[in-house]
Amino acid sequence: MKIIEDFSLKNYNTFGIAAKARFFVEITSIEELIKVLKFQDYPNKFILGGGSNMLLTQDIDALVIYVNIKGIRVVEEDENSIVLKAMAGENWHQLVLWTLDHGYGGLENLSLIPGNTGTAPIQNIGAYGVELKDRFVSCEALHKENLELTTFFLKDCQFGYRESFFKNKGRDTYVIVSVSFKLSKKNHEINKSYGAIEQELHKDNIENPTIRDISNAVIAIRNSKLPDPKKIGNSGSFFKNPIISKKEFEKFMEEHPEAPFYKVSEKEYKIPAGWLIEQCGFKGKRFGDAGVHKNQALVLVNYGNATGAEIMDLALNIIDNVKIKFGIMIVPEVNLIK
Ligand code: EPU
Numbered sequence: 001m002k003i004i005e006d007f008s009l010k011n012y013n014t015f016g017i018a019a020k021a022r023f024f025v026e027i028t029s030i031e032e033l034i035k036v037l038k039f040q041d042y043p044n045k046f047i048l049g050g051g052s053n054m055l056l057t058q059d060i061d062a063l064v065i066y067v068n069i070k071g072i073r074v075v076e077e078d079e080n081s082i083v084l085k086a087m088a089g090e091n092w093h094q095l096v097l098w099t100l101d102h103g104y105g106g107l108e109n110l111s112l113i114p115g116n117t118g119t120a121p122i123q124n125i126g127a128y129g130v131e132l133k134d135r136f137v138s139c140e141a142l143h144k145e146n147l148e149l150t151t152f153f154l155k156d157c158q159f160g161y162r163e164s165f166f167k168n169k170g171r172d173t174y175v176i177v178s179v180s181f182k183l184s185k186k187n188h189e190i191n192k193s194y195g196a197i198e199q200e201l202h203k204d205n206i207e208n209p210t211i212r213d214i215s216n217a218v219i220a221i222r223n224s225k226l227p228d229p230k231k232i233g234n235s236g237s238f239f240k241n242p243i244i245s246k247k248e249f250e251k252f253m254e255e256h257p258e259a260p261f262y263k264v265s266e267k268e269y270k271i272p273a274g275w276l277i278e279q280c281g282f283k284g285k286r287f288g289d290a291g292v293h294k295n296q297a298l299v300l301v302n303y304g305n306a307t308g309a310e311i312m313d314l315a316l317n318i319i320d321n322v323k324i325k326f327g328i329m330i331v332p333e334v335n336l337i338k
Pocket of ligand 1: 056095126127128129194226235236237238239240241260272273274278282295296297298312333
């Protein structure tokens with residue numbers, strides 16, 4: 001383990017923000033993680049995973065611990081299903097591909113989401129009709145102070161829409177080191193409820209899709225809408241889709257009958273923030289190196305050398321405009337690192 005001083009994090013966050021870590025260390029095992037967390041010389045410690053859901057608004061005056069623990073293994077198995085444990089440093093999409101190569105179903109709708117496995121539960125990643133919580137069994141997390149390893153089961157994690165215990169009460173307290181999932185070995189439950197998947201399958205004349213077909217469809221949809229972080233810095237959806245009450249929704253629809261929406265429950269409706277932002281004229285706009293993606297207004301992008309503060313200014317500008325035009329408050333889904 002080598003501690004590096006004044007380390008640029010540009011290649012360690014998918015937004016490609018060139019903020020610096022005062023100190024940086026990569027760990028590849030739980031033992032190394034424990035050792036580093038015990039270092040008294042560095043009182044401030046910051047845990048970094050795949051860096052896919054954060055905006056660095058300034059340099060980090062701490063020891064940044066890059067969690068790069070690898071490994072996938074079978075925990076339990078019967079004729080129909082399997083429980084897999086993946087270590088935090090496994091790249092999420094590589095894990096999804098691994099499960100498909102082995103014929104395990106369940107994660108295919110979550111194909112091509114950037115980031116690492118250990119970060120996935122923090123915001124309960126979700127896409128195309130499936131959320132992480134639907135396949136989640138448990139995760140192991142190390143307490144940053146008392147160094148105890150605890151297993152959190154589904155009920156402990158308080159998963160919600162882009163929410164979890166680890167994003168709220170448990171914030172900055174735990175380091176997730178592994179995640180376990182229950183997947184199917186046969187009779188896979190194919191989820192093509194999200195309209196775009198059906199359309200994509202239709203293009204290729206696929207009527208009875210396999211889990212691989214679903215994954216390929218999701219990959220094609222994501223590639224057509226979302227920028228590749230390797231080419232243009234971004235953090236996926238920058239904002240959450242706002243959820244409004246039935247009363248607010250009825251008023252909103254009277255004024256904007258053309259707006260898309262999802263019904264969440266009898267009392268609540270979700271409005272796509274991408275639509276709201278597009279209506280405010282931001283889609284495809286560029287302000288220096290900070291911009292709004294041309295195919296999906298929910299995604300803010302860094303064309304090269306934008307700072308976190310510039311992206312944040314753009315985000316605040318968008319929030320104000322959406323509030324003024326629609327009376328709806330949108331909030332970031334990415335973690336803002338201040
Ligand atoms: N829309 C617009 N303009 C835009 C973007 C979207 O009018 O610029 C409209 C679309 O036409 C559609 C609706 O908004 O009617 C929904 O769009 P889409 O299906 O692209 O999904 P989303 O609500 O924008 C959410 C997730 C994505 C996830 C997709 C698919 C959030 C914050 N985002 O986006 O997640 O991939 O659904 O499930 O919930 C991510 O979190 O990084 C992410 C990409």
